[in-house]
Amino acid sequence: MKMEDIARIANVSKSAVSLALSGKPGISEETRFKILKIVKESGYLPRSMIKADKVYGLTKTLRFVACTNSGIVLEQYYKQPFFMELIHDIEEQCRSRGYSLFFSSIQTDNLEDAIETMETEHESNGIILLGTNLTQEQIRLIAQKQINLVVLDTCLETFNANFIVMNNVMGAYQAGRHLLDLGHRQIGYVQSNSRMYNFNSRKKGFLQALAEEQLSVDDEHFFSVSPTVVSSQDEFIQKIKALKTPMPTALFCECDYIAISTIKSLNELGIRVPQDISIIGFDNIQESTIITPELTTVHVEKGKIAELAVTKLFDMIENGDSVKMKSFIDTQLVVRQSCRAVGAAEAQPSLLSY
Known part of the structure; x- marks a missing residue:
């Protein structure tokens, strides 16, 4: 046969x-x-x-x-x-x-x-x-x-x-410390609309980093999106448009897919990364080096x-x-081009890469 x-x-x-x-x-x-x-x-x-x-x-x-x-x-x-x-x-x-x-x-x-x-x-x-x-x-x-x-x-x-x-808590803590070290104090949080152990642990680690500086995320600066979509997300765009407070200077995203879709959504709004806002992800998937700008993220030792x-x-x-x-x-934190220091001149982002 x-x-x-x-x-x-x-x-x-x-x-x-x-x-x-x-x-x-x-x-x-x-x-x-x-x-x-x-x-x-x-x-x-x-x-x-x-x-x-x-x-x-x-x-x-x-x-x-x-x-x-x-x-x-x-x-x-x-x-x-x-x-x-x-x-x-x-x-x-x-x-x-x-x-x-x-x-x-x-x-x-x-x-x-x-x-x-x-x-x-x-x-x-x-x-x-x-x-x-x-x-x-x-x-x-x-x-x-x-x-x-x-x-x-x-x-x-x-x-x-x-x-x-x-170590989800550690990775998100590293991301939070990186943004704080760059001078960010108004930081937003883009989370998955489907919850699980990994995402909950990442939120714990990130908020712990902010709490050490007596900071927290403003209620209006929490955003929920799909974790499996890499295109712009309308719900996120509409919430950004409806903000009554100033935009955060940086956003932590619970995974790289969320970070990539966030960058695309901000681009549709004419908001530049990292000139207007810094973005950091989690996972260090291959696509994190394909998106423009290349994504600062947290590397997971999959091997x-x-x-x-x-x-x-x-x-x-x-x-x-x-x-x-x-x-x-x-x-491990992987520093690329999607984050920069608060108040840095536009000619300086490359100085923060790698």
Whole structure:
């Protein structure tokens, strides 16, 4: 049986069959299971697709699980820069240890059944769970299905599981100190309209930096926007237009996507960055160097997060390590052109770069 035959029987494209066999995201779990069921029954195993032998349980396999919703982790989350870079680093770490990485995207409203089906039909040696948008109860359900579990991008301090996350409080504190050191005292805050552990922790760290200087964010200078949009956002534009107080001299944005959309929104209003207002983001995604001006942001060590996650699972699987851990990875400030000192002349922004 050829790949074309499997595609015909499953009523899908050849590319869908390829995605199912290689473990890549881009198709639904229902479609993936249908294809792999046909593959099992037919005995088809393309030699060119090394990862396909996981269907028969011949290799050691880790599963990367993302639970999608409409707020933060989208259906095509793997195309979002932060997650795309993180997944690439996890793949490299798995490969270096002789493990294959299988991808599963499931809806949060069908979590328990989906996990049960995945681990029953295609059992993994361990799960790396993207916990960005998950509750403790949802994480508990997954932990019951797979004891070898590492949760990324969130942290529940009282829950008995492995968590690895960037030090959000530290990163936002660094951003706040940078703006203060540049002389800013009227600082605004652009937050996600979908809340989660990371964003709440960043707000804590940023406000802590301001509080050390007996400062706070004016109520009118809090703005809420979508965290997954990179175009200008009308709600933000309208709130800027309606301000009754003077504009802030700087804005902290809870992630780089928000910062990029904020710069585009301000540009539509004729407000220049950084000449009229300074902008700082968080995550240091690749797009932060493409936007004009290049974005001052907080760098997240995605490679280190991936390394620790795969190493922890490796130790659990290979060495029986049962000790749970909570790991916070410190951040670094990356200074580019989107911020400048209060009162600096227009010819001086380049002096603040890097």
